[in-house]
Amino acid sequence: MTENKKTTIVLFSGDYDKAMAAYIIANGAAAYDHEVTIFHTFWGLNALRKDEDIKVQKGFMEKMFGKMMPKGADKMGLSKMNFAGMGPKMIKSVMKKHNALSLPSLIDMAQEQDVKLVACTMTMDLLGLQKEELLDSIDYAGVAAYLGDAEEGNVNLFI
Amino acid sequence: MTENKKTTIVLFSGDYDKAMAAYIIANGAAAYDHEVTIFHTFWGLNALRKDEDIKVQKGFMEKMFGKMMPKGADKMGLSKMNFAGMGPKMIKSVMKKHNALSLPSLIDMAQEQDVKLVACTMTMDLLGLQKEELLDSIDYAGVAAYLGDAEEGNVNLFI
Amino acid sequence: MTENKKTTIVLFSGDYDKAMAAYIIANGAAAYDHEVTIFHTFWGLNALRKDEDIKVQKGFMEKMFGKMMPKGADKMGLSKMNFAGMGPKMIKSVMKKHNALSLPSLIDMAQEQDVKLVACTMTMDLLGLQKEELLDSIDYAGVAAYLGDAEEGNVNLFI
Numbered sequence: 001m002t003e004n005k006k007t008t009i010v011l012f013s014g015d016y017d018k019a020m021a022a023y024i025i026a027n028g029a030a031a032y033d034h035e036v037t038i039f040h041t042f043w044g045l046n047a048l049r050k051d052e053d054i055k056v057q058k059g060f061m062e063k064m065f066g067k068m069m070p071k072g073a074d075k076m077g078l079s080k081m082n083f084a085g086m087g088p089k090m091i092k093s094v095m096k097k098h099n100a101l102s103l104p105s106l107i108d109m110a111q112e113q114d115v116k117l118v119a120c121t122m123t124m125d126l127l128g129l130q131k132e133e134l135l136d137s138i139d140y141a142g143v144a145a146y147l148g149d150a151e152e153g154n155v156n157l158f159i
Numbered sequence: 160m161t162e163n164k165k166t167t168i169v170l171f172s173g174d175y176d177k178a179m180a181a182y183i184i185a186n187g188a189a190a191y192d193h194e195v196t197i198f199h200t201f202w203g204l205n206a207l208r209k210d211e212d213i214k215v216q217k218g219f220m221e222k223m224f225g226k227m228m229p230k231g232a233d234k235m236g237l238s239k240m241n242f243a244g245m246g247p248k249m250i251k252s253v254m255k256k257h258n259a260l261s262l263p264s265l266i267d268m269a270q271e272q273d274v275k276l277v278a279c280t281m282t283m284d285l286l287g288l289q290k291e292e293l294l295d296s297i298d299y300a301g302v303a304a305y306l307g308d309a310e311e312g313n314v315n316l317f318i
Numbered sequence: 319m320t321e322n323k324k325t326t327i328v329l330f331s332g333d334y335d336k337a338m339a340a341y342i343i344a345n346g347a348a349a350y351d352h353e354v355t356i357f358h359t360f361w362g363l364n365a366l367r368k369d370e371d372i373k374v375q376k377g378f379m380e381k382m383f384g385k386m387m388p389k390g391a392d393k394m395g396l397s398k399m400n401f402a403g404m405g406p407k408m409i410k411s412v413m414k415k416h417n418a419l420s421l422p423s424l425i426d427m428a429q430e431q432d433v434k435l436v437a438c439t440m441t442m443d444l445l446g447l448q449k450e451e452l453l454d455s456i457d458y459a460g461v462a463a464y465l466g467d468a469e470e471g472n473v474n475l476f477i
Contacts (some may be wrong), residue, residue: 005469010316012180014239017360021330021476024440028461034469042176043239061253068240080332080361081386094379094444122183125257126250143187151164151193151313154469157328157476158180158316169475171339173398201335202398220412227399281342284416285409302346310323310352310472317339317475 007034007155010146014043014070015079016088016103022159023106029155030113038110039146041120044159045127047073047107048119048134062128069127073103111137118145166193166314169305173202173229174238175247175262181318182265188314189272197269198305200279203318204286206232206266207278207293221287228286232262270296277304325352325473328464332361332388333397334406334421340477341424347473348431356428357464359438362477363445365391365425366437366452380446387445391421429455436463 007029011022022038030036040048051072058066070076078087095102101109110117117138124130124140131140150156166188170181181197189195199207210231217225229235237246254261260268269276276297283289283299290299309315325347329340340356348354358366369390376384388394396405413420419427428435435456442448442458449458468474 007465007469010180010184012177012318018330021328021359024461025328025465028465032462032465032469034465041180059256061249061256064249065253090379090382091444094383094446097377097379098443100440100444122259126253126259128253143183144191147166147184147187147191147193147314151166151191153314155465155471155474156314156316157474158318159330159476169339169343171336171477200339218415220408220415223408224412281418285412285418287412302342303350306325306343306346306350306352306473310325310350312473315473315475317477 005034006149006153007036008146008150008153009036009038010158011038011040011044011047012042013079013159014046014076016073016076017078017080017091018159019044019047019073019076020103020106022157023103023110025157026115027106027109027113030110030115034154037116037118037149039118039120039141041123042127043069045119045123045129045134046070046076047103048117048138049129050133050135051075054133056130056132058128065127066129073107076103164193165308165312166195167305167309167312168195168197169317170197170199170203170206171201172238172318173205173235175232175235176237176239176250177318178203178206178232178235179262179265181316182262182269184316185274186265186268186272189269189274193313196275196277196308198277198279198300200282201286202228204278204282204288204293205229205235206262207276207297208288209292209294210234213292215289215291217287224286225288232266235262323352324467324471325354326464326468326471327354327356328476329356329358329362329365330360331397331477332364332394334391334394335396335398335409336477337362337365337391337394338421338424340475341421341428343475344433345424345427345431348428348433352472355434355436355467357436357438357459359441360445361387363437363441363447363452364388364394365421366435366456367447368451368453369393372451374448374450376446383445384447391425394421
């Protein structure tokens with residue numbers, strides 16, 4: 001019995017293009033039988049948000065963060081050349097033309113391939129995000145669980 | 160005798176939130192008995208600056224950089240939603256409410272846990288930062304020393 | 319016979335300073351006999367662009383991207399304190415004063431040291447970049463080849 005290789009990615013960034021890169025690497029690694037974990041922290045949590053309005057009780061600051069941050073993968077901006085939202089439109093139009101998968105489709109594919117999607121509970125708390133607002137069937141954990149995965153990892157990335 | 164695991168982080172970024180992520184991972188790894196090194200290069204050096212004015216001899220360009228860059232961890236901005244300084248205030252207020260440690264406290268804790276804090280001498284030179292301006296009891300090294308640590312590392316991250 | 323250590327860097331960023339950090343680490347690792355690969359994806363592809371105008375057939379969107387993105391390493395901006403182009407000028411002037419190598423020289427040195435420079439074919443397609451527009455004697459590959467290198471790597475970084 002040989003053990004599977006492990007790929008562990010911290011997704012810190014809330015940019016559409018960086019999240020795409022993370023999910024493309026994750027899906028590739030899963031296709032090569034790696035055990036893959038994406039640990040979503042800080043702005044990376046936005047990739048896991050549902051795109052609908054969820055009614056939850058929040059304090060004032062948490063409401064502000066909730067309003068200002070993108071609601072889900074499809075609403076995220078680019079790290080470069082965002083041009084007030086024009087950049088993402090251009091990228092998405094080019095992606096469609098080249099039959100490349102959109103970020104939401106890459107996330108679906110990752111879930112189908114059993115990539116473990118983890119939301120960092122400490123930063124959920126800070127940004128006032130609640131479980132009801134995030135995708136179903138994801139995991140919740142802290143930095144200790146991340147380190148447990150990463151210290152055995154073949155490929156560790158911070159994106 | 161078993162050898163300790165190693166975590167080596169390059170902190171390139173001068174953003175408050177990214178530095179927080181780096182120091183949270185570093186402190187977590189140190190708590191699990193990893194040997195941890197944070198190699199501060201480029202804007203990441205600002206996390207190590209003292210927050211007082213230090214009198215040192217500098218050329219014109221070096222003085223400009225010194226004035227434009229944040230003086231210490233507490234003055235750093237956010238990578239996203241900085242809103243001309245409003246973002247850091249919001250995050251810090253939320254952190255206080257949730258009893259999360261501030262970045263300066265995370266740096267103190269790292270020093271207490273013997274995390275090795277290294278300042279990259281090549282970029283200190285470029286940005287005109289001098290030892291007098293940085294925190295006491297840190298190390299100074301170049302890319303060769305970083306690679307020596309990283310090539311034995313279990314967890315290597317570039318933040 | 320001992321095997322060489324491996325360093326594999328994903329260069330996602332199109333920032334002058336981040337690309338410098340990537341190439342400094344890569345050149346250092348090559349000097350220590352690592353097998354080094356830099357996998358250029360998304361905006362990182364701009365570091366490989368020739369700085370001349372190359373006549374190629376492109377669609378409208380691809381032409382737009384081509385015009386908006388920097389033509390080669392020397393035209394790239396800074397991740398912080400870009401100040402509409404003033405930042406890169408300051409950094410380059412300080413680098414000259416300190417006899418530090420410019421980014422184009424660091425790329426030349428990497429090629430002389432047999433660092434494998436790879437352009438990600440999927441993102442070339444998305445951004446409409448063609449082989450004629452990129453430096454000579456580089457490699458072309460996708461995420462599978464990257465993972466093949468990275469899973470054996472001692473140092474894996476995403477920059």
